[in-house]
Amino acid sequence: MKILKYLFFLILIFIIGTAIYFGTKDGTYDISDSMVIQAPPEVVFNKVNDYKNWESWGPWKKEDSTMTFNYAEKTVGEGGSYSWEGTVNGSMVTTKVIPNKEIEQDLKLETPAGERTSKVYWTFEETEEGTKVTWRMAGEHTLVDKAYFAITDYDFEEGIHKMNEAGLEGIAEEVAADMKRYSINVDGVTRYGGGYYMYTTTVAQQDEIAERMEPMLTQVMGFIEQNNLNMAGPPFTIYNQFDNTTGTVIFSAGIPVREQVITPEGSPVVCGFMDPVQTVKISLKGDYSHLTEAYKTGMEFIEKNNHQLHPTAKMFEVYVSDPGETPNPADWLTEIYIPITVQETETPISF
Template structure:
């Protein structure tokens, strides 16, 4: 009996000691992880703000793909919610309290394996090399939650941080996969209607093409705005020279207008006319870096049709949808018009 009392006494001492140790643990916690993601701010924000898009990158979906998920309608913006239920993930829900382009605040409620709530926060900082994305959680711990962590020899940092790191990595990879998507179509021989335009011509390195074309587009567009002249179509670039060996290009950036214009003396913007004609047409949906593949395949197709590309005629690219319309390069649309002629049988 004395041994039983002694053991009971030791057990009580252990319980008291454990309780005292638990009460000395921090009542608050804050866990935060960051990653630099080289993607447009609009894309990063959209895939965090919209709960339905979390399925593409969530670290928890990797743990239990068949967990039950429910989303509010709409699933984005303030007051949007989503809930989950699974054997591995437990049960809970999340609600967006505040949403802006540079920060998002959410409230997370856990039901199983134990009830608790916390604040989830996102900060998006635009830098020269991408978006610095910070994802964190902070909250208070009750006695039972602290006891649970002590009993497991665990911490909120050890529980949350690996998932947040994995989630940011997944988000980074997914956005890059989305931006890299592209498609090439070949409508083939088509008639281009021609028309008047205003344009600016610039020589530059091929490696600077996107930046230079964007700059010329802005300057020609600004001229039309100042003169209160409406554009009659999307901008297009006439390729007057493209020297890969010397990394040199000469491009005329045109914006169509309805009527022929008389330009003031000394202007760097000129008035032009593109005559109607037949061209071999290709359409790229995606990043401009894929244009090299467009030309390679188009030239191959022309070769099979027994056509050649005459040096006296210039091809051009129509920027139907570009960076001004979408920050996601996978959504850009470029129409490529390549001049062609029948091969000379004597050659």
């Protein structure tokens, strides 16, 4: 009996000593990783702000194939949450959101050794290259965890860094794929209503059109605002003349207005009028880099249906979406109109 009591006291002293030893060790952690993703902050923010996206870009299911996800009624923004079941069960809830800038979340894990909690922080910083995303997790290890990490020599910080890096790479891949999505649809034959518009014209190489167009539209918009004119529709471009030998194009960038405007002599912005015209309309949803394919699709439709191109009216495209307000190129909507000779009466589309 004395030997058993002696062993008991030795074990008790060892347990107390171990607890004191590990209890004095600092258990706080604050781990973060960053990556610059080539996309606007809003696009990257939206990929993180909705928990329904996490299953696709997160690295967890690759490590635990048994994991299943459960989504709350609200998964986006402050108060949004989701949970999962697997080797380790857990849940997460969003506690604070500053749109396109910050997200804060509470993480809870149910482990064999009990419940574990952490704070998770996201920041989204616009840079010249895109968006710098920082994923950070902070908390404090329990006494049991500190002992386990010491005994097993498990590097907790290294494990979190690997998770963060894999997750950030997953977000970058998802965002890149999202921004490349596009669709082209031939809406058919329709009559465009025409009307007055303010415009400016230049000549440029075909691969310079996009670069030259932005300052031209800015100039036209400035004229409209300065003179308190009423816009009658979204901006557009008219292609006046192509020279395939030199690869140049004369084009006008314009904005529809409600009435005729008499401009002073020498004004770089002038008023024009487009007659109503029958057209083949093509809708492109996606980046402007797909415009060439959209025009090709329209021309194939015209040839297949034996339509004849209009001898004098010019092709034009209307920018329904404003890239400044719609950061994801996959959501840009451009309407392309290719004039054809009159064959039948369609419902007019006005500016």
